[in-house]
Amino acid sequence: MTPFISRFSKTTCVLSLMFMPGVAYAQQAGDPQGSGPIVSALGWLQGTLLGNVATAVAVMAVAAIGFMMLTGRMNWRFGATVIIGVFILFGAATIVAGIQSTVA
Numbered sequence: 001m002t003p004f005i006s007r008f009s010k011t012t013c014v015l016s017l018m019f020m021p022g023v024a025y026a027q028q029a030g031d032p033q034g035s036g037p038i039v040s041a042l043g044w045l046q047g048t049l050l051g052n053v054a055t056a057v058a059v060m061a062v063a064a065i066g067f068m069m070l071t072g073r074m075n076w077r078f079g080a081t082v083i084i085g086v087f088i089l090f091g092a093a094t095i096v097a098g099i100q101s102t103v104a
Contacts, residue, residue, distance in 0.1 A: 049089065058086045 068074035
C-alpha cells in the first residue's frame with residue numbers, strides 16, 4: 001500500500017502545483033525591458049554627471065585650473081589632463097555616436 005500512497009501523493013502534489021496561479025505568473029516578466037533598478041540607477045548617474053550642477057562645477061574647475069596654469073602654480077600637463085577629462089565627460093555621447101556610425 002505504501003508505494004501507491006507515495007505515487008498518489010506525488011501525483012497530487014504535481015497536479016496541485018500545476019494549477020496554482022503562481023506558476024502562471026512566473027511566465028510574466030517582472031519589469032518591462034529597460035526599467036530595472038540598474039537601468040534606473042545608471043539613468044540617475046547620467047543625469048547627475050551631465051546636469052546643471054555638474055556643468056557649473058566643471059566650468060568653475062576649468063576656470064580655476066586655467067588661472068592656476070597661467071600663474072605657474074600648476075603643471076601644464078596636469079591641467080591639460082583635467083580639462084581634457086571634462087571635455088570627454090561632457091562629449092561622451094557625441095564620441096560614442098561617432099564610433100557607432102563608423103562601425104555600422
